Amino acid sequence: MTVNVLFAASAERWEDYETTLKSALEQAGVDADLRTEFPPEEVDYIVYAPSSWLQDFTPYTRCKAVLNLWAGVENVVGNATLTQPLCRMVDDEGLTQSMMEWVVGHTLRLHLGMDLHIHGQDGKWRKYAPPVSQDRPVTILGLGALGQACGQALAGLGFPVTGWSRTEKEVEGLTCLHGDDGLVRALEGAQIVVLLLPHTPQTENTLNAETLALLPKGAMILNPGRGALIEDTALLAALESGQIAHAVLDTFRKEPLPVMHPYWAHEKVTVTPHIAATTRPETASRVIAENIRRGEAGEPLLHVVERGAGY
Structure with a gap:
């Protein structure tokens, strides 16, 4: 039939x-x-x-x-x-692979401080040696198929990876936390945070003024998940204060991102046009x-x- x-x-x-x-x-x-x-x-x-x-x-x-x-x-x-x-x-598998490559690529870029040399070709000898990956804790918020793949890829490169989900999960190679208390613990130790949660009423503004303050000063954020996972005004304030050193954002509340949005011109923000996982x-x-x-x-x-x- x-x-x-x-x-x-x-x-x-x-x-x-x-x-x-x-x-x-x-x-x-x-x-x-x-x-x-x-x-x-x-x-x-x-x-x-x-x-x-x-x-x-x-x-x-x-x-x-x-x-x-x-x-x-x-x-x-x-x-x-x-x-x-x-x-x-x-x-x-194509979507998963492209997400994993975007997350690993930008994590390594932030970890190694590559922008310092890419954009600093002005004759100044900037001798910056990053820590090794074992000394750069990464937290993945969201342990669905994409979060697990990205977390395991980063763990394979030596990063200590903590994964957080709303409900309890076990993923080989990752320290897994869940629930409200687990979120606090996951953020307190993270120098790099990757958001891969779905957008639901429960996950909206997961990163806000309160939760951003839990991160170590100078932490960095990657958001290839959903734009509404971050409270934009709180992130901009955290970038201005130095609480957050850099944010790489692939998803936004309104897409395409409006031309006059402050993210475009912010020196501590990288905008990519929703290409992390096609x-x-x-x-x-x-x-x-x-x-x-x-x-x-x-x-x-x-x-x-x-x-x-x-x-």
């Missing part, structure tokens, strides 16, 4: 995914009709980007699951018309195809969002 799969995203993304997703479905053994238009009552699965034209899921009465193209679901999880199972983009069609298509195969085989879907938790 042919499975009808609706691709509900931009025309640009359709160009990127049409061939690779059709191929992945074939390789997964799924007889699928993949299109950008169907009568709603004939759709079995929806491949979805929250920015798409589809915002009312009510007519899709036959739909078995909505398969999000991105890891973040904060822009769709609260949609009251979405009663079908919603699955996140997790275990996309969903890649070749690897993401395999994740989507596997979930459709599982749905048709009566197997449990992977990475189903817990609506109450928001991820």
